[in-house]
Amino acid sequence: MNELLELPLETDEDCVAVGKRIHRLALDIGFSDAAAIRAGLSTCEIATRLSADARRARIHVGFQPSETGFYLAIFLPGELKPSERELANVMFDRVVDLTSAESISGSMILQEVPDKGFMPTESFMERQRARSSELSRSELLSELSDRNAELRSLLVELRTRAEDDRRREQAASAREYRKNLELSSAYAELNELREKDRQLANFDILTGLPSRVLFNDRLAQALAHAGRDKTRVALCFMDLDRFKAVNDNGGHSAGDRVLAMVADRLSEGRRSSDTIARIGGDEFTLILPDISDIEAAKNIARSIIDSIAQPFMVEGSCYGIGISIGVAFFPDDAVEIEALIRCADTALYSVKAAGRNDVRCYAEISD
Numbered sequence: 001m002n003e004l005l006e007l008p009l010e011t012d013e014d015c016v017a018v019g020k021r022i023h024r025l026a027l028d029i030g031f032s033d034a035a036a037i038r039a040g041l042s043t044c045e046i047a048t049r050l051s052a053d054a055r056r057a058r059i060h061v062g063f064q065p066s067e068t069g070f071y072l073a074i075f076l077p078g079e080l081k082p083s084e085r086e087l088a089n090v091m092f093d094r095v096v097d098l099t100s101a102e103s104i105s106g107s108m109i110l111q112e113v114p115d116k117g118f119m120p121t122e123s124f125m126e127r128q129r130a131r132s133s134e135l136s137r138s139e140l141l142s143e144l145s146d147r148n149a150e151l152r153s154l155l156v157e158l159r160t161r162a163e164d165d166r167r168r169e170q171a172a173s174a175r176e177y178r179k180n181l182e183l184s185s186a187y188a189e190l191n192e193l194r195e196k197d198r199q200l201a202n203f204d205i206l207t208g209l210p211s212r213v214l215f216n217d218r219l220a221q222a223l224a225h226a227g228r229d230k231t232r233v234a235l236c237f238m239d240l241d242r243f244k245a246v247n248d249n250g251g252h253s254a255g256d257r258v259l260a261m262v263a264d265r266l267s268e269g270r271r272s273s274d275t276i277a278r279i280g281g282d283e284f285t286l287i288l289p290d291i292s293d294i295e296a297a298k299n300i301a302r303s304i305i306d307s308i309a310q311p312f313m314v315e316g317s318c319y320g321i322g323i324s325i326g327v328a329f330f331p332d333d334a335v336e337i338e339a340l341i342r343c344a345d346t347a348l349y350s351v352k353a354a355g356r357n358d359v360r361c362y363a364e365i366s367d
Helices: 012-028 033-052 082-091 122-133 139-169 173-202 212-229 243-267 294-308 337-353 362-366
Strands: 002-008 058-065 070-077 094-098 106-112 233-241 275-278 283-288 312-314 317-319 322-330 359-361
Touching: 002 012, 002 122, 012 033, 012 058, 012 070, 012 122, 033 070, 033 082, 033 106, 033 337, 082 094, 082 106, 139 173, 173 212, 212 233, 212 275, 212 283, 212 322, 212 337, 233 243, 233 294, 233 337, 243 275, 243 283, 243 294, 243 312, 243 317, 283 294, 294 322, 294 359, 322 337, 322 362, 337 359, 337 362, 359 362
Parallel strands: 322 359
Antiparallel strands: 002 058, 058 070, 070 106, 094 106, 233 283, 233 322, 275 283, 312 317
16 A cells, blocks of 8 residues: 555544545545545544544555556554444445455555546655645634733733832832732733633634534533433534535635625524534534424424525625535434434435435434
C-alpha cells in the first residue's frame, strides 16, 4: 500500500476527524458526493467501534493498485469483529485480511477510485499530507482561540502593571487605591469577556442557534426527562442539499446569508421545548421532546423540507437548495446519546444516498 496518512483513534473527536478526512479525500480523487459521504460516514462508524474497544490507536490510509487503477485503502491493525467486518463488507468494495507472513497483520478495506486515470503521484501525496497537517478550525473555535489569547494577554498585562506600580510608587496610599481601582475595573472587564466566551462556546456566531456544545447538553437533558416521564424524543439530523452551489456562485457572503435565513425558517413554528442547533457548516439538528408518535415527527420534517424548498433571495440573486433529514427516536431506536446520534446520522446518510431532499426514520432502514 502507498501510505498517505496515519490517523489517531484516541478520542471521539479523532473518530469524527477520520470520517471527515476520508470524505474530503474521496471528493479530491473523484468520488461522487454520495459515495464520498458514504465512505466518510462508514469509516467514522468503524473507527468509533474500534476506538470504543480500545483495540486500536491508529489507522493507515493510502492507495492500493488494482487491475484497472487504484483503490482507496484503509488499513486497520488487528482482527475485525464480525459486526465490524459486516459493516465494512456492506459499505466498501472489498475487505482483505493480511497475515503476519506479509510482515503486518490486520485488515484492509478497499474502495475503487472511480477515475481510472488517477495516479497517487508524490506531489499529490505531499499536497494531501500538507492539507491534513493544517490546523483546521471552525469559525467559532477560531474566535474562541482569539478571545482566549486576548484574555491571557490582558491578564499578563494587568499583573505586570501591578508589579511595576508597587516597585515604582512604594505603595503610597492614594496611588495604591487608584491601582486597586484600576485592577478591579480590569478584572470586571475580564469576567465580562469570559462571559462572552461562554456565549461563543454555546451559540453559533452566524445564525445565533445553539452550537454543538449546547446541543449535546440539551439532548442529554431531553433524554433524561423522557426516561423519567416515559415519553418519546425525536432527534433529527439535517444536511442542506446543493448548498455548495450557493458558495460557488455567490461567494461565502451569500452562503452566510442563506445559512442565516435557513436558521430562521427552521425556527419558525417550533415549540419552546424544541432545540434547533447548527453543528457544522451546513449541518443542523432538531430535538423534539415529548413527541406523540413517529408520524408526527415525520410531518414536522416534511414541513421543514417544504419551507427550505422555497427560493432564497440574496442581493437580487435567487438560490434554490433542499434539505435531507434523518430521524431517530428515543427509546425506540436507542437509549444512549451516542447510539441515538449514530442512528439519526445513518438515517440521514440513507436519504443522501437515495437522492436527497427527503426524510427517513432509522427504523425504516434497519428493518
